[in-house]
Amino acid sequence: MRSTLSKKQVYALADVNSMYASCEQVFNPKLRGKPIVVLSNNDGCIIAQSKEAKAILDIYMCRPWFELEKEAAKLGVIAMSSNYELYADMSNRFMDTLRQFSPRVEVYSIDESFLDMTGINKDLNVYGQTIKNTVKQWTGLPICVGFGHSKTLAKLANHCAKKQLIFNGVCDLTSITSIT
Amino acid sequence: MSHGGKRPGAGRESINSSLGEPTFLARMPISIKPKVVTFLDEFKRRRALSITQPQSVLIAAAIHPPLLELPLYIGKVSAGRTTGFASPAQDYEQERLDLNKKMVTNAPATFFYTVGKSDDSMIDDGIMPGGLLVVDRSITAKSGKNVIAIVDGEYVVKRLYKRNDVIELRSMNKERNYPPIRYKEGLELLIEGVATYAVNAL
Numbered sequence: 001m002r003s004t005l006s007k008k009q010v011y012a013l014a015d016v017n018s019m020y021a022s023c024e025q026v027f028n029p030k031l032r033g034k035p036i037v038v039l040s041n042n043d044g045c046i047i048a049q050s051k052e053a054k055a056i057l058d059i060y061m062c063r064p065w066f067e068l069e070k071e072a073a074k075l076g077v078i079a080m081s082s083n084y085e086l087y088a089d090m091s092n093r094f095m096d097t098l099r100q101f102s103p104r105v106e107v108y109s110i111d112e113s114f115l116d117m118t119g120i121n122k123d124l125n126v127y128g129q130t131i132k133n134t135v136k137q138w139t140g141l142p143i144c145v146g147f148g149h150s151k152t153l154a155k156l157a158n159h160c161a162k163k164q165l166i167f168n169g170v171c172d173l174t175s176i177t178s179i180t
Numbered sequence: 181m182s183h184g185g186k187r188p189g190a191g192r193e194s195i196n197s198s199l200g201e202p203t204f205l206a207r208m209p210i211s212i213k214p215k216v217v218t219f220l221d222e223f224k225r226r227r228a229l230s231i232t233q234p235q236s237v238l239i240a241a242a243i244h245p246p247l248l249e250l251p252l253y254i255g256k257v258s259a260g261r262t263t264g265f266a267s268p269a270q271d272y273e274q275e276r277l278d279l280n281k282k283m284v285t286n287a288p289a290t291f292f293y294t295v296g297k298s299d300d301s302m303i304d305d306g307i308m309p310g311g312l313l314v315v316d317r318s319i320t321a322k323s324g325k326n327v328i329a330i331v332d333g334e335y336v337v338k339r340l341y342k343r344n345d346v347i348e349l350r351s352m353n354k355e356r357n358y359p360p361i362r363y364k365e366g367l368e369l370l371i372e373g374v375a376t377y378a379v380n381a382l
Contacts, residue, residue, distance in 0.1 A: 029330040
């Protein structure tokens, strides 16, 4: 049973939490732990928010900023214009850091990447924590990691890791045998 | 032998070590004492912090920097008074040096910081005002390393001191003798990375 399992494809999806907001927080310690939102070009709409901002504002992706501006100011939310050079640089650092954990890294977007984990004979929960902690130390970015037997399942696992605090940022769906 | 008058070494020290500059005595009404004491505590705290604030200007480290290889002359250059310059043609050296390779050993974890223009608190360690620091976040900060830390939301560069339960960020300037920042409950102290090189203009 074990041998057939190990031959199955295993993917990891590593995804930065609130990428743009986290990048801003890395370089400005005063923003850490504060509610911040990052706005699109010309400060049109909200394209990223820290979890502190998520908790107090009714935000959805690309919500127009003018709808929330007054309320946000009242709540002390800090709004920043986007700085894409910074995000691109941090994205490259994130991807480069991931390359040591898998021979095949597929960059999926500016803040997420699939890692082919097939044949990597390790406790994936532990390995996921190592990936998470290394990225945090090297780049300062907080990430979540999900493992699954397909890219879709890895993405789902990542979603669980993000939303369910009990996973501590790493969710391994391959360990749940009924899904396999 | 003379009598009376001031004896050398007697009396209070003219420079108070915790305030870092000459002080004077004054009488004040009891009613404002708490305010003055609070002010002085805050002054000391800020003094300790503001000494070293490399304004955290981010300069992006190139992830795949172009190579700039220059010949490395192996002949030693004497800084003493005896000889001049080793022969540049000595053995037709072929070894080449790329400063990126030498200073940036782990590109994704390397960040550059500039030291504040008036920041002289680390000059004994070769970190000069206005200099550039190469900081590697992937290196574990051990006692004795120069670290970039965040203290109450401000960047500082200091030498890390760890013994038993004592954690201190120490300045390295014998002349100015800045007080160390000692970690205690409630102080927000975060080590961001280890400074590996300082680049100073001469």
